[in-house]
Amino acid sequence: MALGLEITELRLGLPGHAHSIHPAGVNAVxxxxxxxxxxxxxxxCSATTCERKAQNKNQxxxxxxxxxxxxxNSFNDKDRAEATKMYVKVSMDGAPFLRKIDLSSHQxxxxxxxxxxxxxxxxxxxxxxxxxxxxxxxxxxxxxxxDWMLVGDVPWEMFIESCKxxxxxxxxxxxxxxxxxxxxxxxxxxxx
Amino acid sequence: xxxxxxxxxxHVFDFLTSHRDRNAVSLVCKSWFKVEKWSRxxxxxxxxxxxxxxxxxxxxxxxxxxxxKGKPHFADFNLxxxxxxxxxxxxxxxxxxxxxxxxxxxLKRMVVSNEGLELLARSFVNFKSLVLISCEGFTTDxxxxxxxxCRFLRELxxxxxxxxxxxxxxxxxxxxxxxxxxxxxxxxxxGEVNLTALERLVARCPNLKSLRLNRAVPLxxxxxxxxxxxxxxxxxxxxxxxxxxxxxxxxxxxxxxxCRSIRSMSGFLEVSPLCLxxxxxxxxxxxxxxxxxxxxxxxxxxxxxxxxxxxxxRLWILDCIGDKGLGVVASTCKxxxxxxxxxxxxxxxxxxxxxxKGLVAISFGCPKLHSLLYFCQQVTNAALITVAKNCPNFTxxxxxxxxxxxxxxxxxxxLDEGFGAIVQSCKDLxxxxxxxxxxxxxxxxxxxxxxxxxxxxxxxxxDSDKGMLYVLNGCxxxxxxxxxxxxxxxxxxxxxxxxxETMRSLWMSSCEVxxxxxxxxxxxxxxINVEIINEYDQMEFGFDDRQKVDKMFLYRTLVGPRKDAPxxxxxx
Numbered sequence: 001m002a003l004g005l006e007i008t009e010l011r012l013g014l015p016g017h018a019h020s021i022h023p024a025g026v027n028a029v030x031x032x033x034x035x036x037x038x039x040x041x042x043x044x045c046s047a048t049t050c051e052r053k054a055q056n057k058n059q060x061x062x063x064x065x066x067x068x069x070x071x072x073n074s075f076n077d078k079d080r081a082e083a084t085k086m087y088v089k090v091s092m093d094g095a096p097f098l099r100k101i102d103l104s105s106h107q108x109x110x111x112x113x114x115x116x117x118x119x120x121x122x123x124x125x126x127x128x129x130x131x132x133x134x135x136x137x138x139x140x141x142x143x144x145x146x147d148w149m150l151v152g153d154v155p156w157e158m159f160i161e162s163c164k165x166x167x168x169x170x171x172x173x174x175x176x177x178x179x180x181x182x183x184x185x186x187x188x189x190x191x192x
Numbered sequence: 193x194x195x196x197x198x199x200x201x202x203h204v205f206d207f208l209t210s211h212r213d214r215n216a217v218s219l220v221c222k223s224w225f226k227v228e229k230w231s232r233x234x235x236x237x238x239x240x241x242x243x244x245x246x247x248x249x250x251x252x253x254x255x256x257x258x259x260x261k262g263k264p265h266f267a268d269f270n271l272x273x274x275x276x277x278x279x280x281x282x283x284x285x286x287x288x289x290x291x292x293x294x295x296x297x298x299l300k301r302m303v304v305s306n307e308g309l310e311l312l313a314r315s316f317v318n319f320k321s322l323v324l325i326s327c328e329g330f331t332t333d334x335x336x337x338x339x340x341x342c343r344f345l346r347e348l349x350x351x352x353x354x355x356x357x358x359x360x361x362x363x364x365x366x367x368x369x370x371x372x373x374x375x376x377x378x379x380x381x382x383g384e385v386n387l388t389a390l391e392r393l394v395a396r397c398p399n400l401k402s403l404r405l406n407r408a409v410p411l412x413x414x415x416x417x418x419x420x421x422x423x424x425x426x427x428x429x430x431x432x433x434x435x436x437x438x439x440x441x442x443x444x445x446x447x448x449x450x451c452r453s454i455r456s457m458s459g460f461l462e463v464s465p466l467c468l469x470x471x472x473x474x475x476x477x478x479x480x481x482x483x484x485x486x487x488x489x490x491x492x493x494x495x496x497x498x499x500x501x502x503x504x505x506r507l508w509i510l511d512c513i514g515d516k517g518l519g520v521v522a523s524t525c526k527x528x529x530x531x532x533x534x535x536x537x538x539x540x541x542x543x544x545x546x547x548x549k550g551l552v553a554i555s556f557g558c559p560k561l562h563s564l565l566y567f568c569q570q571v572t573n574a575a576l577i578t579v580a581k582n583c584p585n586f587t588x589x590x591x592x593x594x595x596x597x598x599x600x601x602x603x604x605x606x607l608d609e610g611f612g613a614i615v616q617s618c619k620d621l622x623x624x625x626x627x628x629x630x631x632x633x634x635x636x637x638x639x640x641x642x643x644x645x646x647x648x649x650x651x652x653x654x655d656s657d658k659g660m661l662y663v664l665n666g667c668x669x670x671x672x673x674x675x676x677x678x679x680x681x682x683x684x685x686x687x688x689x690x691x692x693e694t695m696r697s698l699w700m701s702s703c704e705v706x707x708x709x710x711x712x713x714x715x716x717x718x719x720i721n722v723e724i725i726n727e728y729d730q731m732e733f734g735f736d737d738r739q740k741v742d743k744m745f746l747y748r749t750l751v752g753p754r755k756d757a758p759x760x761x762x763x764x
Contacts, residue, residue: 038597038652038677062269062676063651064538064567064594065625069268069326069352069380071538073461073485161356 086160092120092137092168103160109152113139116168125168128152138169198223202231211236230254237261238671238696240278240302241721244751245286257296257321258283264699264745265649266674267301268326271701271743273727275758281308282756288315296321296347303327309334313341320372321347328354332381336362339370347375349402357383364389373397377404379428379459384408395420404428407461415444422450426480429459436466445470458482458508465493475500479527482508484534495520506530511545511567518550522557530563535594538567548575555582562620563588571628572600576610580617589614590625596652599629606630612637615645625649635659639666647672660684664691674699682709689716697747708737710744714764721753722746724762 038060066074086103099119106112113126116139127135129152139151143162151159151166196204205228208214218228233256237243240260248255262278280302287294294316304327312319319342332355338348339362363385366373373393378385385408394400394417401424405414409430418424434441444467454474463486475481478501483489491514498517501507504525511533513521521528531554533546548571554561555578562585571593591611600607607628615621615638622644626634630653638645639662646669654660660680663673665688673695681704692698692713707724714722725743753763 038595060596062266062271063596064535064592065269065649065651066535066538066567067268067326067352068270069354070484070534074487074536074538 086163088141088163088165090116090119090166090168092116092122093170095120101166103163108156109159112151120168136171138171139166140169141166198227201227205231233257235259239747239749240280240283241751241754242696242747242749245283247751249286249290249292253290254293255287256293257298258287258294259298259300260302261300262302264674264697265301265672266676266699266701271676272745273725273758273760276725276761277754277756277758278302279756280304281311284308284312284315288312292316293318295319296323298323298325299327300325301327303329304334305329306331306334306337310337313337316342318344320344321349321375323347323349323351324353325351326353331356332358332362332383335378336365339363339365340367343367343370344372345370346372346399348373349375349377350380351377353380355381357381359383361386361389363393366393368396371396372399374399375402375426376400377402377428379404379406379430379461381406382408387413391416391420397421398423400424402426402456404458405430407431410434411444411467412440415440415447418444418447418451423453424451425453426456427451427454427459428482429457430461432460432463432467432486434464434467436464441467441470449473452477454478456480456506458485460486460489462487463489465489468493468497472497472500476502479503480506482506484508484510484532486510487536491517498524501525503527508532508534510534510536512536513546513550515546515550515553518546519553519557522553525558527560528554528558529560531558531561532565533567534565535567538594545569548572551575552578555579559583560585562586565590565592567592567594569594570598570601571607571610572602573605573607573610573613574600574602576607577613580610580613584617585620586614586618587620588623589618589621590623590649591627592625593627596627597629606633608633608637612641615641620644623647626653627651631655632659632662635662639663642667644669646670648674650675650678652677654678654680657681657684661687664688670694671696673697675701675703677702679704681705682712685709686712689713689720692717692720692746693748695748697745699743699745700741701743703740705741705744706737707735707739707741710741711737711764713746719748719750720746721749722764723757724764725760726762727760 087100088103089098089100091098101115101119103112106115109129110126113129116125117123122137124135125137125139128138140148141151141159141163142165143149144164148167201224205214205217208217211234214228214232218225229252231254232252233254235248235252235255235257236259237248238261240262260280260283262280263272263276266272267276278301280299288311295318297312298321304324309330312322322338335348338345366389370393385406387409390409391413394403400421403417403421403424403426405428407430411432411434414429414432448470451474455477457471457474457478457480460483465488468489475497481501481504483494489512491512494509494513495517498520502524505527507521507525507528507530509532513533518533533550536545546566546568548568551566551568551571552575559582561583564586568591571591599605600610608631611626611630611634615624621642624638624642624645624647626649632655635654635658638648645667648663648667648670657680659678660675661684663670664684680700685700685705686709710722710724714720723745724741725745757763
């Protein structure tokens with residue numbers, strides 16, 4: 001602590017408040033700080049602005065402690081929507097950083113591909129859905145078993161249940177991929 | 193010294209039903225250990241990573257009924273990453289290989305695969321009962337395997353599982369020769385079921401006592417099924433939607449009048465409130481009623497229903513019943529033992545659906561109440577003190593104020609005194625969940641008074657390490673402690689490391705504990721697995737011991753670090 005590295009510590013409170021780890025008595029400042037912490041987390045910031053309040057409340061993860069099954073089957077559509085969002089990472093070969101998309105907000109593959117094209121400012125990904133060999137970009141996804149699969153083979157509902165992350169590969173960077181794609185297709189055929 | 197032949201001892205031990213009693217008996221002497229070991233059929237494993245399947249089988253070679261629990265409780269609230277663990281397959285595989293005569297398997301918060309279910313169905317000829325609670329990882333194909341192969345299946349009970357519904361014909365996979373079903377619960381399945389197959393199944397199972405349908409079973413099918421099974425004692429309706437001005441509804445009314453055995457009802461996954469009067473004749477016999485998944489029943493309609501339920505012992509309901517409705521419960525349900533009030537709008541702002549007033553009314557009206565789960569907008573110390581006085585028999589008390597750090601709205605004080613009154617008055621309290629504005633003081637009270645406490649859940653509470661230390665020092669019977677977003681750090685964690693071997697597990701997330709603190713603990717206690725769960729990239733986590741740990745889960749174990757931990761779980 002003497003090294004002045006406190007500033008690098010991860011902490012729960014607002015910046016600028018010294019938060020002692022040593023046991024201390026009940027301290028009104030600390031208590032308020034904690035209260036503000038929960039309120040901060042839940043977006044209920046009285047200090048600022050209508051703007052914040054007007055936005056949807058940013059819920060604290062796991063609070064209130066209603067189990068996820070119950071949340072998903074709650075009749076309250078907003079809660080159900082909250083509980084069934086499916087954000088996954090999307091990476092594209094050559095892009096400097098990854099993006100995230102919500103699978104549950106898309107209706108199907110073509111819709112998804114349009115979203116990719118908008119996110120990364122490139123076109124032609126849709127070609128891969130029709131004929132992977134000829135497309136410049138190939139969207140693949142990691143499924144629940146950890147395998148990388150070509151996007152588009154399985155029904156949409158099945159895909160969104162099993163997709164953990166997405167990747168858009170550039171054909172030029174995957175010379176062997178053509179062969180792999182063919183064997184993937186063979187495997188798909190024998191499994192049908 | 194042993195004056196009795198082993199058979200006599202075994203017969204005597206048969207009368208011991210509690211696991212703790214049997215565990216105690218096996219410690220008396222070698223011959224009792226031996227007899228108990230070879231006659232033990234029911235085994236409970238509270239943490240599947242505390243022991244390995246092989247060692248369990250070696251210890252209890254004649255196990256027939258096994259209960260296993262996997263993920264930590266906070267996994268229910270999305271605090272544990274999806275692939276953390278809790279796989280049942282190795283257990284099924286080991287028992288199959290060792291020719292265990294498994295008959296019953298009960299799993300909670302575990303990952304179950306279709307392969308596991310298929311292996312189970314093929315390996316255990318006398319398999320009778322499968323109960324899955326809050327599990328995931330399987331589809332209806334796995335259920336089809338169980339239905340098709342378990343010839344003597346009595347119980348298939350699926351509670352709140354995430355099941356991928358392949359919309360197949362799993363119900364049709366029960367062979368015509370299957371007539372042994374006593375309990376069938378598929379309420380959590382989302383897909384269509386073959387109604388004809390269902391009706392035929394019900395018709396050929398004369399011992400069916402418990403049936404819980406899913407949303408895909410419409411009201412007219414319910415009516416036909418009830419005609420086939422008037423002996424039912426526990427009914428979960430599927431979709432309870434219909435036009436009351438129809439022949440079908442009238443038939444349902446007269447059918448319900450014939451079902452004199454129903455003591456427990458649930459379901460109403462979709463409901464037309466105008467159809468509720470059909471169940472009034474049953475209500476007078478009900479001891480258990482679960483309407484917590486029933487959307488859109490107005491408080492007034494709920495009240496009309498409750499008026500008929502004089503024998504109710506267990507009630508699960510949504511907070512739209514309101515304080516007024518809870519008052520009706522208090523004056524009607526004098527036998528009430530367990531009450532759960534769930535939020536209908538968890539993120540609602542200021543929708544004062546229920547407050548402390550409802551709870552106080554219940555405490556005056558229902559002196560037998562011993563188990564409570566109550567989600568509300570606010571609570572006062574005065575109310576809790578009154579509740580504590582009226583209901584000294586609480587064994588489970590879980591209070592959740594939707595605004596997690598809310599003070600007493602009248603006095604603006606923390607709720608320390610209120611919860612303190614609860615622990616002081618309820619000498620048999622075994623489980624407690626706290627919420628609201630709370631300081632270290634409440635933990636002082638808990639440490640002093642909660643002598644029987646086994647499980648404690650803490651969120652956004654306390655001021656300093658002292659709080660956690662009061663609990664660890666005072667609660668001698670503590671088994672499970674779970675803490676989130678509270679300012680407890682290394683000093684609290686490390687003061688009495690031996691304590692953790694007397695407990696099943698400790699969960700701490702978003703607290704002040706550092707990586708260094710966890711490392712010290714792990715080094716001192718080789719029979720404790722200290723898991724650091726870090727969902728962000730491992731590289732970024734770094735090796736700075738001063739860094740605070742986001743999520744830590746520690747548990748006692750006889751088998752060392754687990755081999756199936758995913759990349760984001762680091763066992764120190």
